[in-house]
Amino acid sequence: MKRFSSDWYWYYVINYTLVILIIFPIYWTFISSVKTPAELITSDPTYFPETWTWKYYFQIWNYDLSSTWQLSSDDYMRLETKSLKESIINFFIPNEKKSIGRAFWNSCFVSFGTILLTTIVCTFAGYALAILRGPFKNIIFLLIITPILFPGVSLLIPLYKILKDIGLLNNLYGLIFLHSTFMLPLGVFMMRNAFISIPSSLREVAILEGTSELQIILRVLLPLCIPGLLTVMVFAMYVSWNDYIFAYVFVTTGEREVLNVALAKIALGGNEFDMKWGSITAGSVISFIPIIIFYTFLQQYFVRGVTGSAVKE
Amino acid sequence: MNFVRKEKIIFVLMVSPALLLLSVFFIWPLFNSFWISFHTWPMFGKPKWVGLDNYIYTLNDPRFWETLKFTTIYTFTATPMLFIVALITALLCNVRTWGTTFFRAMYFLPVVLSFATASYIWLWLYSELYGIIIYVLELFGFGGPDKNLNVWTTPTSGLWAVNTMVTWKFSGIQMIILIAGLQAIRDDYNEASTLMGASRWQTIWHVTLPLLRPSIALCLILCIAGGYQAYEQFLIMTQGGPQGATRTILMHTTDMGFTWFKLGPAASVGIFVMVIIFVLTAIQLRLFKPH
Numbered sequence: 370m371k372r373f374s375s376d377w378y379w380y381y382v383i384n385y386t387l388v389i390l391i392i393f394p395i396y397w398t399f400i401s402s403v404k405t406p407a408e409l410i411t412s413d414p415t416y417f418p419e420t421w422t423w424k425y426y427f428q429i430w431n432y433d434l435s436s437t438w439q440l441s442s443d444d445y446m447r448l449e450t451k452s453l454k455e456s457i458i459n460f461f462i463p464n465e466k467k468s469i470g471r472a473f474w475n476s477c478f479v480s481f482g483t484i485l486l487t488t489i490v491c492t493f494a495g496y497a498l499a500i501l502r503g504p505f506k507n508i509i510f511l512l513i514i515t516p517i518l519f520p521g522v523s524l525l526i527p528l529y530k531i532l533k534d535i536g537l538l539n540n541l542y543g544l545i546f547l548h549s550t551f552m553l554p555l556g557v558f559m560m561r562n563a564f565i566s567i568p569s570s571l572r573e574v575a576i577l578e579g580t581s582e583l584q585i586i587l588r589v590l591l592p593l594c595i596p597g598l599l600t601v602m603v604f605a606m607y608v609s610w611n612d613y614i615f616a617y618v619f620v621t622t623g624e625r626e627v628l629n630v631a632l633a634k635i636a637l638g639g640n641e642f643d644m645k646w647g648s649i650t651a652g653s654v655i656s657f658i659p660i661i662i663f664y665t666f667l668q669q670y671f672v673r674g675v676t677g678s679a680v681k682e
Numbered sequence: 683m684n685f686v687r688k689e690k691i692i693f694v695l696m697v698s699p700a701l702l703l704l705s706v707f708f709i710w711p712l713f714n715s716f717w718i719s720f721h722t723w724p725m726f727g728k729p730k731w732v733g734l735d736n737y738i739y740t741l742n743d744p745r746f747w748e749t750l751k752f753t754t755i756y757t758f759t760a761t762p763m764l765f766i767v768a769l770i771t772a773l774l775c776n777v778r779t780w781g782t783t784f785f786r787a788m789y790f791l792p793v794v795l796s797f798a799t800a801s802y803i804w805l806w807l808y809s810e811l812y813g814i815i816i817y818v819l820e821l822f823g824f825g826g827p828d829k830n831l832n833v834w835t836t837p838t839s840g841l842w843a844v845n846t847m848v849t850w851k852f853s854g855i856q857m858i859i860l861i862a863g864l865q866a867i868r869d870d871y872n873e874a875s876t877l878m879g880a881s882r883w884q885t886i887w888h889v890t891l892p893l894l895r896p897s898i899a900l901c902l903i904l905c906i907a908g909g910y911q912a913y914e915q916f917l918i919m920t921q922g923g924p925q926g927a928t929r930t931i932l933m934h935t936t937d938m939g940f941t942w943f944k945l946g947p948a949a950s951v952g953i954f955v956m957v958i959i960f961v962l963t964a965i966q967l968r969l970f971k972p973h
Contacts, residue, residue: 377779384774384781388788391850395791397814398803410812494700502686503693513700516708520959522911522932523952526939527711527718535706550707553700582692611796613914618936629798629914636802636918646806653802657795664794668787671794676858 395657402426402650409647425651428644429635431459433467433623467623469652472631475541476610476656479627482545483609484602487552491601494553495560496586500572510561517554522614532619539622547619548609555674556601563597564590596670603667604674610660628656719949736946746951748926749934750958756841756916756930757909763849764905765898768856773886775857776864786861793854801918804847808833808919837927840920844928848915852908856901863897864890899970906966907959931955 401409402425404418463470497503498510528547529538537543567590575585591598616627632652635645664671719736721729740746775786792800807815810832824831833843867890875885891898913932916922922929931951939948 380774380777380779381781384785387771387774388785391788391792394803394807394850398806401806412812412817414812414814414817490699490703493696497693497696501689501693501696503690503697506693509697509701512709513704516704519708519712520907520911520956522913523935523956524708524711524715525935526945526949526952527714528707529939530714530718530945531706531711546703547707550703553704557700607794611798613796613798614932614936617914618940629796632798632802633918636805637921646809646812649802650806653799653806656799656802660794660796661791664791668790672790672858675793675855676862 398650398653402647402654404647406647425644425647426655429468429648429652429655430470430473431464431468433465467626467631469628469631469655471624472626472628473655475625476628477659479541479544479548479616480606480609482542483548483552484605486545486549487556487605488598488602490549491553491556491560492586492591492598494557496564496590498557499561499564500569510557513557514554516551521551525614525618528615529618539620539625541620541625541627543619544612544616544627545609547615548605548612552601552605552608555604559597559601560594563594567593599667600670600674603663603670606663607660607671607675628652632656715949715952718945719953721946723943723945732946736950739947740950740954743947745929745934746931746954749929749931752837752928753910753912753931756845756912757906759841760845760848760909761902761905763845764853764856765901767849767853768860768901771853771857772860772864773890775861786857789857790854792851795851797851797914798918800847800851801915804843804850805919808843810834834920835924837920837924840924840928844915844919847919852905856905859901859904860894860897863894867893895970899966902970903963903966906962910955910959910962 400416400418403421403423404415405420405422408415408419460470461474465471494513498506498513532538532540532543537546571589571593572585575589580589611629612627613629617630617633620626620630632649635648635652638645718729720731720733722732722735723729771785771789775782775789795803807813810816816831816833819831833839871889871893872885875889880888911932912930913936916928916930917933920928922933932955935948935951935955938944938951
């Protein structure tokens with residue numbers, strides 16, 4: 370087969386067509402979110418926005434749209450006239466407590482917490498199960514990877530009851546604990562494999578020099594496990610940022626809602642209206658931007674994490 | 683001796699956070715879910731042992747059977763769509779040439795979005811009056827002269843609309859699994875088959891696919907287990923409608939538990955789902971057992 374024979378021509382035609390089809394929804398969402406109302410709500414769609422507007426982003430970031438579908442002109446003016454400093458402050462502190470901006474930071478908090486807790490717990494457990502000698506080692510390992518067999522969602526009712534009993538219902542920390550628990554099988558598995566692959570002589574030398582166990586992990590072994598660690602962290606972010614059902618069922622107060630759940634209010638409320646579609650596309654962009662940035666830089670760890678949860682060696 | 687003992691203590695200390703999380707948020711709920719399903723939960727007062735009553739209630743509940751039927755239809759229509767798209771993209775990406783890495787990255791991209799975000803995006807694409815998909819479909823003459831095509835009016839069109847979204851969103855994972863399987867196949871087999879005069883399609887059908895068996899099994903097991911856990915795509919896109927015809931089994935569980943507060947029957951539905959997924963997985967493992 371020669372390189373530029375007609376076979377290859379068709380190969381690229383098919384591939385590029387598929388790529389365009391797959392990227393199109395994301396592209397379309399983005400350009401819809403910056404179109405002006407007249408251009409957005411039309412039976413004659415344009416494929417590139419003629420005039421750009423960031424109005425929908427400002428509105429959903431600051432206001433609870435499910436209660437007020439139209440902003441007053443005062444609110445509007447305040448959004449339009451802002452200095453850079455005010456805009457930066459506004460980015461971190463949205464005007465209202467039940468806004469997408471607030472939900473975004475809630476989501477960030479839960480994701481960050483899950484990443485932190487998962488990393489700490491899985492590193493320690495993986496290290497202990499890989500290297501140290503201890504009682505019931507194999508049983509503990511099997512126990513930790515069992516949740517992968519059970520669909521977490523079938524435990525909704527008992528989880529609700531337990532969260533209520535220990536006072537973590539309607540609480541973002543509860544979500545962090547739940548997400549971390551369902552991260553355990555993959556996380557411990559990955560970290561254990563990473564530690565096993567390091568030659569044991571390294572640890573022996575460190576012990577002879579009188580290094581403590583914690584220092585051995587942090588200074589000597591962990592730097593060698595960066596790929597495994599990154600996979601665990603990226604997958605924790607993926608699980609936590611993308612979770613819907615736990616957040617939807619267990620956290621119901623408006624100001625504690627996470628991004629995915631808060632967006633549902635805009636999507637399910639209101640009429641076929643430029644405010645609705647402009648807001649929902651802008652909200653979708655806000656929710657997928659962080660994860661797509663992560664994907665761009667840490668692509669191989671993403672692929673390994675997401676499929677690693679399925680492929681058991 | 684002292685050294686070994688110290689190591690054991692450190693071992694226990696390091697494993698205990700993981701075990702604590704596991705027991706509070708997994709093992710305890712697992713046993714608790716059986717316990718709840720054998721009790722009745724009045725608004726006030728103590729739970730009462732009722733034996734298998736909750737299970738009998740669930741089995742006599744028409745809503746359980748309707749949602750189970752719909753979830754099964756969804757699972758067994760979405761799985762082939764997903765699998766065929768994944769297989770095509772995997773075969774396309776398995777060629778070693780310029781651009782494969784790029785194509786693979788692009789095909790995998792929708793996987794990183796959440797089901798909720800993907801649903802919002804596609805809700806806009808399917809929007810009754812201004813959605814681009816509706817616009818394109820109308821260009822091709824769907825929807826009749828008065829042009830009021832709405833995919834959410836019948837359960838069937840709603841189901842296929844969601845299936846399309848799920849295929850877009852999820853086939854990347856299956857693709858990566860299949861590529862891993864394809865790369866494990868040694869080149870000799872393909873070369874031998876080409877030397878014996880087989881066409882490309884014959885090679886794929888008679889050589890590649892049979893050797894891909896374990897990966898195919900994994901893909902299908904994942905798809906089917908995932909299908910029975912479908913929730914947000916239907917909650918957001920069809921909202922269970924029209925007339926509750928596209929409600930999934932999980933929506934039934936949450937409604938039972940958190941809208942009507944029938945915790946006992948809801949827990950029993952959860953156990954039924956678990957058993958169904960286990961049985962289907964076991965059947966597939968048996969079917970795809972290597973010779």
